[in-house]
Amino acid sequence: MDKFCKISVEESVKRNQGTTLSEKVQSKLSSQQLEEKRNRACGYICQFFYEVGIPHNTVTLPSFACMLVAIGDYGKTLQGPSAYEMSGPFLQKRKKKMLDSFKNHKKAWEHTGCTLLGCKKNGKYIYELVDRCIEDIGPEKVVQVVTDNASVNTAAASLMKAKRPSIFWTGYAAHCIDLMLEDIGKLPVVEKTIVLARQVTVFLYAHTRVLALMRKTLGRDLVRAGVTRFATPYLNLKSLQDNKKDVLKLFRSEELNDMGYLKKDKGKKAQKVVQTDSFWKGVDIAVNFFEPMANVLRRVDSDVPAMGVFHGCMLDARKEICLRFDNDESRFKAVMDIIDKRWDNKLKTPLHLAGYFLNPYYYYPNKNAIENDGSFRAAVIHCITRMIQDKMLQEEIIDELNIYEEEAHSFGTDIATLQRRNKNFDPG
Known part of the structure; x- marks a missing residue:
């Protein structure tokens, strides 16, 4: 009966992920023997990765787990694919499978x-x-x-x-926001803070023992990689801000002092930085500049379509920066000038404005301001006339637009009204 009930490799991987080690291993071998076998296998896998120069994080790919299961399912006598098979038959099979997976997407293009x-x-x-x-x-x-x-x-x-x-x-919105972060990073108070913060992180990561002690004290890494080049300085400053108490504790610890690194030039500079109040004030200022825009960057760089929310996210980010500096324009005007210059020039297109207008989450609470502005409705009309050539269809869309503005028909139902308050609701 096994041949009629055999599960696929993908299903096997999913089942293994949901079970404990004891449930996965049904063998007469002792746990010590199993560990020895696993270490031997992992050693050869790692050797292959090292020799070829494959990034280590590729082991998290689902296909890697499927490969291990399939090899184990076949047994010791498996002969791997030849160079010809990899570049020929199997490549063509994979290509066909990939193209077949596009079929549903292509059907969706008819509507979206x-x-x-x-x-x-x-x-x-x-x-x-x-x-x-x-x-x-x-x-x-x-x-x-x-x-x-x-x-x-x-x-x-x-x-x-x-x-x-x-x-x-x-x-590309993420690229434009990344350039905003770059420009913000060049402001004197922010640039100085980034340079000082780098002195601290370079010192902590330059010595193995210091790094181990830091990870023990903080319980995590201090340096974090961002989704873009200029998001990384913000993440590192944010990490310093979040771990300020433990960082100060680390530099005051006898264990770090006994290592002798604080007596060297880099150690002295790093210790002086973390013990200076002006540095931590600079971190707070820089994070307050960076964070609202970094949150927008994270949103637009995700797999979720952002056209309908981008303009609203930008408005929210500007408001948040104002609030963080108590609406004192003199404290944040330079940042607003940077944001507005790139935003106005590249990301206030008819599509962005139309997306904001047609998103109920933003439109109905701000209806009066949006209608009085006029540019948002004009952007919608521009998109309709540019994308749709059929005059009759244009008129039908305009009629539906009026229904949307008047909250008539289904737009006025209880469920529609409730969903307006859901920021993650996809209006498309």
């Missing part, structure tokens, strides 16, 4: 449209590459092309607008 992400080279090359992709997908299914804000992409956008005026070409 899709976004193309661009790359860097030169304007003409990018334009031709993106144009071929649009042809493959179908121009009527593409809403926008998203690239970073390099000049070559601006040139490609001009070429695309001339040929396909209905398709938007917008800047």
